[in-house]
Amino acid sequence: GMAGLEHLVSPLNTSVGPDGRITFSPPAGPTLAEARTAALARLDAAFADAEAGGRVLSSAGFVIDATERSNRDIAGLITSMEASGTPETTFCAADNSFHTVTLEQLRAMRLEVIAHGQALYARKWELRTAIESAQNVEAVRAIDINFDGVSAA
Known part of the structure; x- marks a missing residue:
């Protein structure tokens, strides 16, 4: 039919x-090769989305963006504070609320952002390995490509 x-x-x-x-x-x-190619393309797209929308609950007590840009921004604040000897600065959280943070809090936040990125890559590599080692089209289709719940913890 x-x-x-x-x-x-x-x-x-x-x-x-x-x-x-x-x-x-x-x-x-699709052939197995075609199914793998399509799944890898979906994986790349899902990874890009997860990377662009990354957020973590910081040790400072509020949610921060955990993206390449936020990593650069935090690094810039750290460099600026170190150079000027400024003990505290204002930081904009993921919800656009403002918080006063110290240099040590910023250093911890930067490590949290980096750890989040590493966790995303670990999940991407796990999914890529599953896709590449799948033995048939059905096995490729059964792989749930998502980054839900990925955290650095």
Whole structure:
């Protein structure tokens, strides 16, 4: 039948017989290599989303962005405070609230951001290994590509 495959119907795989009966030949499913390639592309997209939306609960007591940009921003604050001898500065949390933080808190936050990034990479590599070692298309499709709950803990 064609149920659910209507979007694949074309003159190349459908014919109408003399009696008006329609014959549809569904296309073959993907090969293992094609399934792996598609899964790796989904993995790359999911990783990029997870990386761009990274957040962690900092040891300073509030949620901070945990992205490459936030890592750079925190590093810049640390450098600035070290150079000027400033004991505290204002920091904008992920929810756009402002907090007074010390140099030591910023150093800890930077390590937390770095650890979050490392945890994301560890999950990416785990999923990539699963995709590459899957023995058939069904096994590739069964891999749940997500970064839910990834944390540095």
